[in-house]
Amino acid sequence: MRERQVVIVGFPGLQPLDAVGPFEVFAGATTALSSLGRAGGYRVTLASSSGDNVQSESGLELGTVPLPPVGERIDTLVIPGGSGTTAACGDTTLVSWIRAVAPTCRRVATVCSGAFLGAEAGLLDGRRVTTHWARAEELSAAYPSLVVDPDPIYIRDGKYWSSAGVTAGIDLALALVQEDVGVEVAQTVARWLVMFLHRPGGQSQFASPVWVPRAERSTVRAVQTLVESAPGGDHRLPALAAAAAMSVRHFTRVFTAEVGESPSRFVERVRLEAARNELETTSDTLELIATQCGFGTAETLRRVFQRRLGVTPDSYRRRFRTVTHERTSA
Numbered sequence: 001m002r003e004r005q006v007v008i009v010g011f012p013g014l015q016p017l018d019a020v021g022p023f024e025v026f027a028g029a030t031t032a033l034s035s036l037g038r039a040g041g042y043r044v045t046l047a048s049s050s051g052d053n054v055q056s057e058s059g060l061e062l063g064t065v066p067l068p069p070v071g072e073r074i075d076t077l078v079i080p081g082g083s084g085t086t087a088a089c090g091d092t093t094l095v096s097w098i099r100a101v102a103p104t105c106r107r108v109a110t111v112c113s114g115a116f117l118g119a120e121a122g123l124l125d126g127r128r129v130t131t132h133w134a135r136a137e138e139l140s141a142a143y144p145s146l147v148v149d150p151d152p153i154y155i156r157d158g159k160y161w162s163s164a165g166v167t168a169g170i171d172l173a174l175a176l177v178q179e180d181v182g183v184e185v186a187q188t189v190a191r192w193l194v195m196f197l198h199r200p201g202g203q204s205q206f207a208s209p210v211w212v213p214r215a216e217r218s219t220v221r222a223v224q225t226l227v228e229s230a231p232g233g234d235h236r237l238p239a240l241a242a243a244a245a246m247s248v249r250h251f252t253r254v255f256t257a258e259v260g261e262s263p264s265r266f267v268e269r270v271r272l273e274a275a276r277n278e279l280e281t282t283s284d285t286l287e288l289i290a291t292q293c294g295f296g297t298a299e300t301l302r303r304v305f306q307r308r309l310g311v312t313p314d315s316y317r318r319r320f321r322t323v324t325h326e327r328t329s330a
Contacts, residue, residue: 137150274292285298
């Protein structure tokens with residue numbers, strides 16, 4: 001393998017891990033290749049319009065070099081995100097440079113809200129992309145020609161890759177390394193970083209609960225409160241409609257119009273969040289959690305977790321459990 005040039009775009013207000021994470025993966029891959037007696041690797045630079053130090057959104061100063069001349073061979077272009085993305089979209093020098101060099105790059109990757117910069121440069125029109133779950137709606141509204149999927153950790157559409165926020169840039173870079181030099185090198189780097197090579201599930205498992213809007217009608221709001229206060233209760237459609245003093249058909253139509261999802265989807269969402277909390281904070285069995293949260297059986301709970309979050313309840317608990325057990329002495 002020949003040495004590949006990777007250019008990571010820098011700008012004031014970038015999220016430092018969006019840039020440093022992929023930088024470390026490519027640098028680590030070069031070291032791993034050398035340790036295996038294999039030639040090649042990556043030459044990685046962080047480049048900006050000014051070529052000076054840039055202050056990241058956390059205040060960390062990052063040294064950069066000037067943007068390479070248009071026409072210079074760039075293998076992989078990485079565009080990070082951060083709170084400075086909006087201002088960066090107004091940097092005509094940077095946006096014009098990205099627009100000019102991207103067609104000749106073998107691949108282009110955006111990390112987190114770096115998708116806004118990629119979209120501003122016109123690279124992502126009609127493409128399926130992802131970004132941080134908290135900014136997915138904003139990206140879709142600002143650039144309606146994009147097909148925004150808020151759940152995947154990363155997405156590939158042709159030579160264009162995009163990832164979720166912050167640490168997801170590391171997942172994406174590991175995938176790029178695996179594509180270039182194989183799973184052995186990528187797995188070695190992942191172990192050094194104490195990372196999954198392929199993180200299970202999507203962004204939904206990491207997102208804070210995003211509650212749907214409250215209904216305008218007081219009777220429908222009362223039903224929402226009823227479900228949220230007792231997720232394990234009898235929330236079949238006839239019972240909910242009766243609580244709202246409406247027919248089933250009329251209640252379904254009104255609830256969906258005012259809340260944005262059907263009553264059954266709302267109930268499942270509330271129960272899922274309740275189960276997530278139980279898995280994170282208790283050592284209760286799956287059977288008990290399923291009963292308490294209204295799923296009935298552990299198997300139903302597993303199916304909902306797989307469909308909604310892409311992981312099993314057991315895997316979710318191992319990753320997010322916060323309860324501690326103190327050993328008591330006799």
